[in-house]
Amino acid sequence: MAPSLWDGTLSIDDFNASAKALMTKWREIDVEDSLPDWTWKPCCTMGVASQVEGFLALEGVFHTGAGSQTEDNNNLSDEGTVEHDTWVQSSSDSVHVYDFHIAYSFSYKVPLLYFQGHQAGGQLLTIDEIKKDLPAHSLNVLSESKWTFITREEHPHLSRPWFTLHPCGTSDWMKLLLGKSGEKDLCLQYLSTWLSVVGQAVGLKIPLKLHCNS
Amino acid sequence: MAARDEEAEAWSEEAARWLWEGAVPLQVHLHDADVTALPPPPPLLILGPRLGYLPLLVSRIRAHFSSTLPPGIDTVWFEYKGLPLKWYIPIGVLFDLLCADPERPWNLTVHFRGYPGEVLSPCEGEDSVKWSYNNSLKEAAFIITGNSKNVMNMSQADQVAMWESVMKGDLDGYMNVSTRLKLGPFEEDCVVRTSSAERQQGSDEPESPGSSKPWSLFDYMSAVFKKTLSI
Numbered sequence: 001m002a003p004s005l006w007d008g009t010l011s012i013d014d015f016n017a018s019a020k021a022l023m024t025k026w027r028e029i030d031v032e033d034s035l036p037d038w039t040w041k042p043c044c045t046m047g048v049a050s051q052v053e054g055f056l057a058l059e060g061v062f063h064t065g066a067g068s069q070t071e072d073n074n075n076l077s078d079e080g081t082v083e084h085d086t087w088v089q090s091s092s093d094s095v096h097v098y099d100f101h102i103a104y105s106f107s108y109k110v111p112l113l114y115f116q117g118h119q120a121g122g123q124l125l126t127i128d129e130i131k132k133d134l135p136a137h138s139l140n141v142l143s144e145s146k147w148t149f150i151t152r153e154e155h156p157h158l159s160r161p162w163f164t165l166h167p168c169g170t171s172d173w174m175k176l177l178l179g180k181s182g183e184k185d186l187c188l189q190y191l192s193t194w195l196s197v198v199g200q201a202v203g204l205k206i207p208l209k210l211h212c213n214s
Numbered sequence: 215m216a217a218r219d220e221e222a223e224a225w226s227e228e229a230a231r232w233l234w235e236g237a238v239p240l241q242v243h244l245h246d247a248d249v250t251a252l253p254p255p256p257p258l259l260i261l262g263p264r265l266g267y268l269p270l271l272v273s274r275i276r277a278h279f280s281s282t283l284p285p286g287i288d289t290v291w292f293e294y295k296g297l298p299l300k301w302y303i304p305i306g307v308l309f310d311l312l313c314a315d316p317e318r319p320w321n322l323t324v325h326f327r328g329y330p331g332e333v334l335s336p337c338e339g340e341d342s343v344k345w346s347y348n349n350s351l352k353e354a355a356f357i358i359t360g361n362s363k364n365v366m367n368m369s370q371a372d373q374v375a376m377w378e379s380v381m382k383g384d385l386d387g388y389m390n391v392s393t394r395l396k397l398g399p400f401e402e403d404c405v406v407r408t409s410s411a412e413r414q415q416g417s418d419e420p421e422s423p424g425s426s427k428p429w430s431l432f433d434y435m436s437a438v439f440k441k442t443l444s445i
Contacts, residue, residue: 107353161335
């Protein structure tokens with residue numbers, strides 16, 4: 001594959017190889033305590049795990065809120081009664097847990113990011129609640145870039161609706177980012193490069209060391 | 215080869231007409247929990263176009279059940295024998311997949327409350343269906359031509375005309391717009407890509423028609439059908 005003719009996409013085999021490279025590199029570098037390791041989840045058909053198809057999963061990413069909510073007594077002083085159980089929010093309510101999955105799109109031949117968040121009690125977060133967790137930078141990326149917008153679609157392997165970043169345009173900006181790399185580097189670096197961009201849109205902090213050549 | 219191409223094209227159009235003009239007879243029952251007046255209303259008998267979508271039938275269904283619906287905001291969803299139905303899948307496909315033994319009419323239950331958000335992606339009526347349809351069209355264009363430009367560059371008038379033709383089941387109107395998108399009929403150089411077919415030439419794979427010649431979709435489907443029917 002001549003790099004200059006490369007169209008920004010990758011095959012399923014290259015995706016799998018790039019996934020292995022990402023998992024290895026991630027484990028090697030000193031990742032922040034709050035970030036778990038990526039694991040590979042093979043797809044199962046009729047109880048048999050596939051040798052080829054699967055997806056990357058980063059699960060249990062904790063996000064603590066900007067500060068736990070405090071009792072709001074201002075509105076109640078006139079009424080005279082204070083109902084503590086309706087106004088107090090425990091600090092555990094502001095801990096959100098996120099899962100990120102990277103799957104391969106056969107249609108677009110690029111990776112796809114799927115994500116969802118839960119409250120500590122297990123309830124799924126809405127898109128508005130997720131956006132509240134995102135740093136301002138991410139919100140800018142989402143609103144300004146024509147290439148990154150969030151939709152709710154069925155997860156290709158789990159048959160449930162997850163949030164996803166729309167894949168159109170991925171091959172265009174990947175070609176811009178990696179177009180000048182050597183052929184060998186291209187395949188293995190694909191996912192970490194891709195992740196550094198999409199991670200910004202969803203507030204996932206990607207360690208800089210991931211991009212250093214060892 | 216030219217005669218075979220013409221034959222393929224003729225079959226293609228006849229098959230398309232059958233699909234576009236086909237409909238599934240539906241008997242839509244209102245879910246018990248949504249019935250607020252007795253006696254409970256009779257189910258609605260309505261035709262579901264094979265290439266249509268369930269949310270597009272909601273206005274007629276709602277009108278039929280309006281006197282007995284609970285007050286408040288509706289979140290409409292359909293279910294067959296307890297299975298919530300994916301609204302972005304055409305009615306004909308749902309029927310063929312779920313009813314191995316065709317039920318006529320097909321008995322569905324409609325709900326106006328309690329949308330199963332953890333199982334079904336959200337649907338806000340016609341707009342959601344239109345968005346999903348256009349998205350699928352872009353994806354199809356990407357697979358066939360390698361980019362979605364022809365769909366993204368459609369004029370506003372064309373987009374409206376195409377969606378109208380889907381809603382009305384108007385094949386001629388649809389073909390008027392779709393032929394200009396140049397998505398088909400499939401040419402010889404349109405290669406069929408599947409996940410495992412690329413790598414494995416197992417015993418399940420049909421024989422290749424020629425040495426290095428890529429397959430057309432027609433070749434592939436013919437081979438698969440022949441194998442299934444043991445011709």
